[in-house]
Amino acid sequence: MSTTTTELDERTTAAEAAAPAWRAASAGTRAAWLRAAADALDAHADELVPLADAETHLGETRLRGEVARTSGQLRLFAGVVEEGAYLEAIVDDADAAATPPRPELRRMLTGVGPVAVFSASNFPFAFSVAGGDTASALAAGNPVIVKAHSGHVHLSRRTAEIVATALVDAGAPIGSLGLVEGREAGEALVRHPSIQAVGFTGSVSGGRALFDLAAGRPDPIPFYGELGSVNPVVLTAGAVAARSPALAEGLVGSFTLGVGQFCTKPGVVFVPRATGFAELVASRVAGAAGGRLLTDRITEAFPEGLAHLEADPSVTLVARGGGGGADAATPTVLATDAAAVAARPDTLLEECFGPVTLLVHYDGPEDLLAALRAVPGSLTATLHSEAGEEVTEVVAVLERRAGRLLFAGWPTGVAVTWSQHHGGPWPATTSLHTSVGATAIRRFLRPVVFQDAPAHLLPEVLRDEALAAIPHRRNGILRIPALRR
């Protein structure tokens, strides 16, 4: 059931009307609204988790954990708002003796206005109606209109009802959180003059189309998209020699987790040739059960993606798993070599959503580095090496290709913390920002500076008394409230 043009206008009008109250809300008020949304999610978990499972087949354990992560994200941003550093308040006092004389300037960040959020298929809570994009946009002081993912529409509607009601009950204005459905309504949302920024998680093709719409507006708006990522993993000779069984176990666990539908799934693994590692992986995959994929479209695309890879003359089948039922996607491991990857990166290094990974055999440092330089921008890059091995150049190359570098770990699992960065060069993301972690709030803020303003016309937070209570910079010096040091 698509949202009509009239309904879309109602949503955007309501969001516009709600925007001033969100921007003007004090830190304490806005934080309370975010916590009310978090509490409502937790309180309705027993109702929402079965709805989500019926539409996504992700299972109760995973989905309960995801609800907790989602309410946790909302609470993290409540804390970010209360702490106040996100405002980046900077004051320079007037200096009549300067050449030329310097006026007083007081800068802060403020909400951009209504934000559109496109939710993801693979995280029905954490990257959906009340997920990280919504939490960070609300925290920044903006109403949100979510485009529901077609893979979990019923869950999206119910989540939106619950969260919107909780916000209004907590005192937030009507129009704080809206929902639209259908591809056309989503496109119209990106083009709508009321919308000032877009958050998106999804495919490269879908994200590119919406990015182009956002950039092509008469007044272009920022489009923060998280699209596709192959998440390269590098195993050194030393690591393979020292702990092959654990590496094979870790890899199989990571690329099959959530039926291979994490954006941080390790999709390509660089392995020294002729170490027996592929055989170890094969022995573990043989016993790995598959699972049902999220949507019909993903179910159709998975064998097509496999066929696309297997059509390359360099690609061989290492192993296929088994079991999981008639409609299960089968865990699959393929192999190629570094020279082929360096020659045909567009074919061999395209993201394939689902439980598949590609082993890339390499013959030495130069062979490895040439292939790594062909890896497209990714969310993560992982290195398994041993102390004493020379890996400086590998790290330097990986650091240019990914936003998160992992050492001796696996990329699935993204901690929601102050420091997290979930982003990387195109096509991993469309921007230099993150969609996970405290700094995700920066995407939905714009700077404004007040020159020689009378105190009563300043936003309250920029007046001397309020300013002293938050981290800020004054005349070049960073200051932190004494109680928080």
Next chain:
Amino acid sequence: MSTTTTELDERTTAAEAAAPAWRAASAGTRAAWLRAAADALDAHADELVPLADAETHLGETRLRGEVARTSGQLRLFAGVVEEGAYLEAIVDDADAAATPPRPELRRMLTGVGPVAVFSASNFPFAFSVAGGDTASALAAGNPVIVKAHSGHVHLSRRTAEIVATALVDAGAPIGSLGLVEGREAGEALVRHPSIQAVGFTGSVSGGRALFDLAAGRPDPIPFYGELGSVNPVVLTAGAVAARSPALAEGLVGSFTLGVGQFCTKPGVVFVPRATGFAELVASRVAGAAGGRLLTDRITEAFPEGLAHLEADPSVTLVARGGGGGADAATPTVLATDAAAVAARPDTLLEECFGPVTLLVHYDGPEDLLAALRAVPGSLTATLHSEAGEEVTEVVAVLERRAGRLLFAGWPTGVAVTWSQHHGGPWPATTSLHTSVGATAIRRFLRPVVFQDAPAHLLPEVLRDEALAAIPHRRNGILRIPALRR
């Protein structure tokens, strides 16, 4: 003389080769390089100022001041780099007891890679080869390739020689600063795979074309453009009643400064009807001499822009100045009313570069607010009011339309400080960032996070000892080195 494709490839190859050294340079080293560039500019002022005057007609006094501003910008960014807060270092220590267990994460910002800078006609130093975009891009750790403005090519070549030599003499790599000439080379630069971001100052049409190129790349890159701005000024009845002569004097001084070629020129002034203010302005403009505009194109466009405004049936001529020579642009004041502005903002509120301003007569608060809501995004908005007048709503509307709000001042003159924001909603700028002030550096940085990295594989600044010497956040708590508190 246009840069050839071969020459462009040489420049980008050199910039790519220089990038690792810029990124890896310690704060002290990078700051020293920036100061060497600043010192070289100052040392060559006697040579550069006459070159600039011959090409821009801006006069020695203004140009000497601009050299000082430009070297001052470079030194400001040296200080920003040394202080280290711009790195936004954030560390979360591992927590094995968390659910799920949390890895160690260390985040920082790092240079995006080679940056293209398109210099402006109206600031041959401060927004040109070694101007603010270049200074902030270098400070962020990126080589720069400047597209010279056709209005001051000889100055651009000589400035590039002087600064590039100074950088290399100070130990920076060859390829730190390159120069290209010609429109085609500029377009090729934006499309070039080596270029990772663009800074631009210029017209709406030119900026839009390059923005579209940047967004249309197979791998889109951020385009930070400062395009066009009408910089609305609001005079309340109280302000006009209290100090008309000073306001008229200030306005004429501001809109004719630099022959009306500042991006912050007050282009539209909202004045209560029938207060005699227009007559006061007219009496001052009659004695105002014009001046020669920067380029042939601007000289041709100015009368066209005036004719475009005067063709509107609501527009009347208030006054024209005189003198300044045969090739001088004549200071001109036009008038219309708020209803016409609200009805035809596209016609009446288009930026007209040169010494012209449009008085907009209004009849009361509603009439004023309706017109203000039609004002396009601007770099600045200015309010002149008296204590006791109710202006809250006016301030709220202006705050949504501009990046800098001034009170009882004039928008020309942009202090280069930590707090400055020089940006605004489209078409003032293409992004939510600033091109002036310390935070301009943020445009040319990308986040990267290291998960569970051995200390020796971390960038030096993220290791515990170095981290303690800069402002950073650890486990959610902001920390400032003791010596700097």
